[in-house]
Amino acid sequence: MSTEVRVPTLGESVTEATVATWFKKPGDPIAVDEMLCELETDKVTVEVPSPAAGILGEIVAQEGTTVSVDALLAVISEGAAKAAAPASGPAKPASVDGAKLDIMVPTLGESVTEATVASWFKRPGDAIARDEMLCELETDKVSVEVPAPASGTLGEILADEGATVAAGARLAVMIARDAPQDSAAPSPSPAAAPANGKGIEHAPSARKMMAEKGLRPDQITGSGRDGRIMKDDVRRAAQAPKPEPAPAPTPVPRAPVAAEDEAREERVRMTRLRQTIARRLKDAQNSAAMLTTYNEVDMSGVMALRREYKDLFEKKHGVKLGFMSFFTKACCHALREVPEVNAEIDGTDIVYKNFVHMGIAVGTPTGLVVPVVRNADQMGFAEIEKKIAELGIRARDGKLSMSEMQGGTFTISNGGVYGSLMSSPILNPPQSGILGMHKIQDRPVVETGQIVIRPMMYLALSYDHRIVDGKGAVTFLVRVKEALEDPRRLLMDI
The missing domain is CATH 4.10.320.10 (E3-binding domain)
Known part of the structure; x- marks a missing residue:
């Protein structure tokens, strides 16, 4: 039984195309929807996926051939593929003792190409069990643990602590016990890897x-x-206009240090995470027209509501009612009215986000990280509190994944937990806004001609003045203030 591969519809007024590239050759096994060839028309490039699984048979239209819509490109033989597979399902690989297995750097995440070997938990000659942690790698964003692919003995360590390694590089060699035979096969060369490191083969x-x-x-x-x-x-x-490269920063020379003082100093190499934090914060100042506006909020309403319902809230939802859910809801409420604070610049375009992925800045022993609460605008108070608690624990334990720290559209930073009374937060690129919370402090304020004591908090909004005007920034902060001073506005959506 065979299946024909034909030229698909090419688009309005396009009747023919040229076969640019075949990705498979006769005899190759293919899966459903796997790309077989690429066609080029006057307007676009078209990929032709496989309509069935099997073995590629005859190629009728060779590279360079001009073909019309619905013309025959190739034939897939389904019977050969079925005959090759055993009736009882895929065979399990045989096991062998004494096989040498390479310990490789795993995929590190989107846009991350290298890491530093932070710690080896095992030494050459140590016995290791399958999935036991062998070493820890530090990337620009997170720490990655490398497990053993099989049981056996650790042989040679190829990348010592402190070494910088690329994704897919060899870390060590182990002598396996009951290792899958196909695992002993040599790893593919870096040249064979997809061009972008994401498992996608570009045209x-x-x-x-x-x-x-x-x-x-x-x-x-x-x-x-x-x-x-x-x-x-x-x-x-x-053809897109190229941005002018930023001038390289001039390093600041270290001040002279007396010999007796130098002997009492301790020099520690910055972690990759700390280096990345330093670079990104400086880049944000260099690339954005950053400005900060301030306001203050009377926290009496939030504190009274929290005091009244915190026990019932925790009993029903199993999580404490904190301040962060109020601020998250207030920001989501304000972002709907001032969408440019939730936008980003892409070249000469402004990309408006019709959703809120809220970044929550968290201080950890290794540095500042910003996990993201996705679709926070669609969550209730309990969902937000649970998610923030979960991400906070994972951040402090160094267990956050790349995906949990990417894609944020706006950020909240709470310096008040450390006692900060006033600060100007720095943007988290490519975001255009970040809200700084601060310490709640009793202060005298004037209400209806009377001096009263109220729990007050200073708020700071840093924003990218390239797309957020002063009016929008001030309006955003006022809406946050109004929602917090009268939390009923959040329930009424006003």
Whole structure:
């Protein structure tokens, strides 16, 4: 039994295309929806997926051939694939003793290409069990633990503590016991890895043009399947105006230190996380037109409501009612009215986000991290409190994943927990706004001509003045203040 692969509909007024590249050759096994070839028309590049699983048989239209809509491209033989698979399901790999297995650097996350070996938990000659942690890697964003792929003995360590290693590099070699036989096969060379490190094979014509134009995959937004970069994507990126490179910062020389003082100093290398925090904060100041506006809020209403319902809230939901849920809800409420504070700049475009992924800045022993509460605008108080508590614990334990710290659209930073009375928070790029909370302090205020004592908090909104005007920033902060001073506004959505 065979299946025909034909030229798909190419678009309005497009009747023919040229076969640019075949990704498979006759005899290759193929899966459903796996890309077989790429067609180029006058307007776009079109990928042709496999309509069935099987073995690629005859290729009818070779590379360079001009074909019309619905023309026959190739034939897939389904019977050969079925015959190759045993009736009882996929066979399990055989096990062998004494096989050498490479311990590799795992995938580190989107846009992360290297890491530093922080600690080895085992030494050469140590016995190890499958999934036992061998070492810990530090990236720019998180710590990554590397487990043993099998039981056995640790052999040679190839990357010592402090070494910088790339994704997919060899860390060590182990002597396996009952290791899967296919695991002993040599690892693929880095050249065989996908061009962007995400498991997506870009179009060959796109890779060729990237090399010609001197572009990297991380500089291009792919329009193909699963973000695959096509030739037209490269062409558009090459034609886009290039931003002027920022001048390299001039290093500040260290002040002279007396010999007796130098002997009492301690020099510790910055962790990758701390280096990244320093770089990103400085980049934010260099790239954004950052400005901060201030206001103050009377916390009496929130504190009274929290005092009245905190026991019932905890009993029903199993989590304490804190201040962060009030601030998160108040910010989501204000962002609907002032959407530019929830936007970002992409080249010469402003991207407005019709959702709120709220970043919550958390201080940890290794530095500041910002886990993200996704779709916070759709959550209730209990959901927000539970999510913040969960992310806070994972942050302090160093267990946050990359995905949990990416995609935020606005950030809240609470310096008040450390006693801060006033500060100007720095933006978390590419976001355009960050709210700084501070210490609640009893202060005298005037109400209806009388001096009274109220629990007051200073609020600070730092924003990117390139897309947020002063009026919008002040309006946002006033709406947050109004919602907190009268929490009933959040329930009434006014």
